[in-house]
Amino acid sequence: MKKLILILSIISITFNNCTTNKGNFEIGDKTFLLNGEPFVVKAAELHYPRIPKEYWEHRIQASKALGMNTICLYVFWNYHEPEEGKYDFSGQKDIAAFCKLVQKYDMYVIVRPGPYVCAEWEMGGLPWWLLKKKDIKLRERDPYFMERTKLFMNEVAKQLSDLQITKGGNIIMVQVENEYGSFGTDKPYIAEIRDIVKDAGFTDVPLFQCDWNSNFENNALEDLVWTVNFGTGANIDDQFRRLQELRPNTPLMCSEFWSGWFDHWGAKHETRSAEALVNGMKEMLDRNISFSLYMTHGGTSFGHWGGANFPNFSPTCTSYDYDAPIGESGNITPKYYEVRNLLKNYLPEGQTLSEIPDSIPTISIPAFTLTEMASLFENLPDAIESETIKSMEFFDQGWGSILYRTKLNASDEEQTLIITEAHDWAQVFLDGERIATLSRLKGEGTVKLPPVKDGAQLDILVEAMGRMNFGKGIYDWKGITEKVEIQTRNKTTELKNWQVYNIPVDYGFAKNKQYKKQENTAKHPAYYKATFTLDKVGDTFFNMINWSKGMVWVNGYAIGRFWEIGPQQTLYMPGCWLRKGENEIIILDMASPTKPETEGLRKPILDVQKGNGAYAHRKLGEDLNLTGETPVYKGSFKNGNGWQHIKFGKTIDTRFFCLEALNSHGGDNYAAIAELELLDEDGKPVSRQHWKLVYADSEELDDANNVATNVFDLQESTFWHTNYSKTNPKHPHQIVIDLGEDKKITGFSYLPRAEANKPGMIKDFRVYVKMTPFKLK
Template sequence: HYPRIPKPYWDQTCALPIFHYPRIPKPYWDQRINMCKALGMNAVCLYVFWNSHEPKPDQFDFTGQNDLREFVKLCEQNDMKVILRPGPYVCAEWEMGGLPWWLLKKKDIRLRESDPYFLERVDKFQKAIANQVSDLTIANGGPIIMVQVENEYGSYGIDKQYVSEIRDMLRKNFGNEVTLFQCDWSSNFLNNGLNDLIWTMNFGTGANIDQQFAKLKEVRPNSPLMCSEFWSGWFDKWGANHETRPAADMIAGIDEMLSKGISFSLYMTHGGTNWGHWAGANSPGFAPDVTSYDYDAPISESGQTTPKYWELRKTLAKYMDGKKQTDVPSLIKPIAIPSFTFTEVAPLFSNLPEPKSDAEIRTMEEYDQGFGSILYRTTLPELKQPALLTVNDPHDYAQVFVDGKFIGKLDRRNGEKALTIPACKKGATLDILIEAMGRINFGRAIKDFKGITGNVTVTVDNEGHRFVCDLKNWKVYNIEDTYDTYTSIGEFYPIETFTPDENGRLPRGVYRGTFNVKKPSDTFLNFETWGKGLVYVNGHPMGRIWEIGPQQTLYMPGCWLKKGENEILVFDIIGPKEAKSEGLREPLLDQLLVQKPLTHREEGQNLVLSSETPVYTGSFAPGNGWQEVKFDKPVTGRYICLEALNSINGKDVAAIAEMYVLDDKGERLSREPWIVNYADSEDVARMNRSGDKTFDLQESTYWSTVPGIPFPHAIVIDLGATHSIEGFQYLPRMESDVPGAIKDFKIYVKNTPFKY
């Protein structure tokens, strides 16, 4: 809206870095802003994380890492404009997408909808944000040039009324002069687009730029064009490969957009760190994110320049209208810290807090606990033979003990809910220790309760008679993730008091030690010998560790270290093999140690389709964008197979970015219960291109077969239940040459599993 923008700015193309102030130590904010300015960028695009600013209802925090006003003022002092994105939902691979966990204490709440309680809380939050920075909009002479309404709502639902209510709140709190916009994907932006807002697109490196803006130009031929999130890299998940994206693809996209007068925000220009328990999780299924949010960005997690940085700086120099780029500020030189050992441990099971008593299972939220671990304890009936213990459902990582002996684990990532427990006497103690990881931050599954969300049963088969016991009468021990919890957990003992168990591990519990630093600077603390848990240094929550990788180190900012002695605490729920660490000059972000294969095909397994009859045979058209096929009549089944016979470009690779199955009403089935049963080939040696990427809600990620393996290629999905199906939707990759696009194909649907 040109009346809302000063005329001298009308012809200005914006090149914006995206980075998040809570993910960067406050003493480094000014340097990081200047690193972005030295690239040739002229504004900063930033999310506001609701859950970070309102940890408890009506208790707002805008201090320290949360000092939003100070960050915006620093941008202004460095002659950088600001685009503010206050949500209330932000995604950002952040816990619950930025929504505060305490909303879930109202179990029937409808998140991101016109739920009266949700809207009441959003309004209070938006008002608190406005109280901090509404006087800093460009209409008031400040740096804030635009404010975003919600975030990628088209990936959540279709609800213009709700989006309108968020818009109205922002108008009320920021005034009528502020320019408001909304962002979405090119495939869904019209579903919730409001006529009085600016519309922007989000897409990743390698995308066909013209195709991404084609629909917007058609419906708004005079609209300014902006990619509000141009994804420079990607985020990492526990148990998967470290993600990278080619610099050449990023540079080519930026160069093309600027040459066509298209503004962009680079997500991320500088990723940062998910301190403490703030890392989120992806869905469908459950894929928790690691602590590092390096994102393969031009500026690394620790603020170092990368090859991407220098290539980007060179490209942006062409669009400076003759102005000279500012000098790159001095970088922080990382240090090494000699190996040190921890000296004492407070074993968890001998230092439990006072329990609560409950006849029924309840979630963490019902005990007013947002983060950390929770132990559920009860007694077992007499079991004369081994029995099946079923936990419905463990959120997120459960360990089962009988009379103090470890029996096994249930990992939500793998859909594990049951294991066999041994025969025991009546009254034997059952312990279920659950660690909550980040709440899902994308899609409908953001309503993500922690702990045990249903019930626990024991099933015994005795001489043909099946007996199911629903366990009751629990003692519940809440172990909140806070520094105070771990320092006051109980009695600490010298580590040499304990000997490793049969698996070579020291006890679960809180480990404490110190290390010395001559001259504080950034380093990377190494946790390769540890199990799974959370780390605090000098009271600062540094993040989560997990031996499976790919991340093995934690970024330790020098500004949080002291000259001389520094305290370190590790709460390890598995137990370390060695209680030691060291400070490295380089991070270990690509060291994957998992037993479960990343692929969905067992050794020697081959799909047998010779006796199957396809329900549909056809050909996909060339080009980008969604394609849909409708069957001649509805078919019933639980298992669906897409067999790709060849590709459009004649090469031997097949790829699918996203796919949906349509029910007999033409509606998309929920993909939450989907599981990949089989994929004949998955390119996971270098990148995460496994079969589950076909339904991960991310249009820029994709399943790809390994180059050199000939057609046909097939993927089999278990839909989780039997459905009446009448169609299929397919999205190829978004690059202009559409690599891996499938040409001829067959679709099979069955009630029973396919044969291999």
């Protein structure tokens, strides 16, 4: 009897302890309520795949010491289901373990499970194998897409639903989809995703959706919390004005307050003002507005996981440093201290900031030569026969490179090779000699061929970079996506009968090659291998300044892509993946290094460019010639922020659109535009999917990435700005857009840059449209 009483007592104590650990998180009157008390969410956005598991705790500790009370995270579908039906939540992918580590430090978690996440991540988090179904409709109520979404969400819930705060865990909110207003308007789709999230088991905490203040109403559901995303410098009143009109008693939250920005290959390294960041955070905190700081720590898009922007294909760098308060390697930055000095003033009564964790040691590694080489062409896998060109996905390949090989008929005249379209970086070889390199960034797709003998071997090697992660660009098939043709003076012929070779990014594929000692670098794609010895380990940054383009594996870990055009010239190597004694490194160089040598640096190089990629939109000495052209509209923009809508009063056939800024409200010589939309016959925005910027008289490319394509990049926080670092060109300023297809328009919408009282606020303007290109002189 005594034994039974003792057992019952233990059960009772255990039950009571579990009960006291449970809590609730609710929506109150103009505030969130944590266990019945007002609560301001101060969230740090961290991405577990971008941080080595061994360093998860360090980054969480640093976020806690910054003054945050919550961690916000995405769940990356393609990371957990790389092959259809094969789920992985183990090791580095153990998201439940990450959330439990957060709870160890008395912090809460906001989960954003998608299915789409953006995050400058490969295909926005959607799995590549969805594209094996050619007619699939992504982020729509396509039966197959919804079926796979539901299956994945159920797997996520198996990992996380028991970690909701009501069950003793620390998850307080769950997001439904992500920034859908930038993709489309489809409330029934959002409602179905909401139901999938609920049915999976996320029923005990508030569900929310995030968008921008300009489009959140398009898909807003009544039973979800509405939050708004914006960046530093934004007018806080303007961002929340419409939301407060519709829901005066709702808690306000900026679900992504952008601390910096991400880097593109070929463009300048992005930075954002610490002062503007702190001022925006203070304004929100003084008004009890919750926020998630995106990013608090960006980390690294290891391996092949970096995505690309849309509508102009613009791949993102391996480093996701983001100019965040916690740097790429977990280092504490000056921006961190400024944010910490602010947040220490907004702690609950009686609390103090925790200690900043010690930095992880860094080491330098003396320069060493990679002495073994394996030519790619001499180490090809088995060929697949294909009569016609098909994309990489058709051959059941998700990432890496793909080689298309065929034979040519004899020709004694020059011919043109037309590739439609190569995604993303292609090299053309004729009988083993490289004759051209084509970059999707620059829209290149044709090659002049010399006279050839019968049976000449044509090789087209295409490297896939990240799939586009934004807008309609998520339909981003890789390899050659349509066809290859030969054009002569008399006819155009499609090439057939291809041998296809799949070249994945797997470490096993890179390692299993016939490496040979070599003295000279190859003049064609090759793998290079070496070992280096360490007497101690620590974080380091491999210097890739000698190399052209490719990927690196160290001790079996794919640490990322490199590209000589920059701005990133080093690759972060976590010390936890190194070992005392012998270490192995393999580098795939898709072209050829200047010398096969690297070294480990103690600091990264993130801001060195070689050329400017595809970003300049005016050739030297080129001018737009509007002589004889008649504007279809003349007008003036209002002074201030927010969208302005211009109606022509008639319908106009358009292929090429020119906006000419004549002066500015501030009397300065500059012009700036955050976004442009053209309006169709119903007054709705036309698709911007095929737009190309064909001319800009001036762009700021040196001190900032104020490139002209920012006017249609679907990002309201980025903008075109005329050059101010080297020249100060006077008005007028023009940009010309090729819509890529004939359209009927009735007007346009203009969004000035978000910051108030800044230069470049256009006042008077003229609009020109044509069905044929504008003349350049």
